Amino acid sequence: MSLETPRLTVPVGPRDHILGAADAPVILLEYGDFQCPHCGAAHPEVERVRRRMGKRMAFVYRHFPLTNLHPRAQSAAEAAEAAGAQGRFWDMHDILYERQDALEDEDLLTYAEEIGLNLERFASDLVSGTHAPRVRNDFMSGVRSGVNGTPTFFINGLRYDGSPDAGSLLAAMSSHAFTASH
Numbered sequence: 001m002s003l004e005t006p007r008l009t010v011p012v013g014p015r016d017h018i019l020g021a022a023d024a025p026v027i028l029l030e031y032g033d034f035q036c037p038h039c040g041a042a043h044p045e046v047e048r049v050r051r052r053m054g055k056r057m058a059f060v061y062r063h064f065p066l067t068n069l070h071p072r073a074q075s076a077a078e079a080a081e082a083a084g085a086q087g088r089f090w091d092m093h094d095i096l097y098e099r100q101d102a103l104e105d106e107d108l109l110t111y112a113e114e115i116g117l118n119l120e121r122f123a124s125d126l127v128s129g130t131h132a133p134r135v136r137n138d139f140m141s142g143v144r145s146g147v148n149g150t151p152t153f154f155i156n157g158l159r160y161d162g163s164p165d166a167g168s169l170l171a172a173m174s175s176h177a178f179t180a181s182h
């Protein structure tokens with residue numbers, strides 16, 4: 001049995017949703033589920049980290065809907081991708097975490113309208129499952145990287161198993177173990 005820290009098997013690339021420069025010194029990647037209460041609690045912590053790190057960090061989000069626990073997670077992930085197809089992924093990402101208790105189809109349409117999406121295109125994307133393969137690809141990349149729950153974070157390609165609070169994440173980002181592997 002290896003005691004090595006699990007690594008990200010699918011490197012960050014152009015297909016990813018990235019806030020910040022892809023060549024930033026620190027890359028924080030989250031595998032998340034929009035219906036997961038732990039991910040919801042981690043969301044403002046990640047925002048604190050982003051504000052504190054500024055241009056020294058990029059944040060990457062990948063979907064890991066735990067549909068056996070969270071029946072609306074898949075639809076929410078596809079809604080985020082449908083918004084992303086219209087250039088508004090991060091707006092939808094934030095709304096979905098801020099309003100986790102309301103993820104029914106009608107709610108998703110309301111959020112799409114709030115952020116100014118083409119509603120016909122958005123609804124069509126959801127009904128047809130246009131973005132399901134993208135969500136599935138994210139999920140499978142997580143499985144290959146040893147993800148089995150949410151949220152799961154990787155810092156510069158190494159899995160971070162500590163607390164998802166801002167202080168712990170910032171401390172880990174400054175540790176040699178995570179900064180040397182990028």
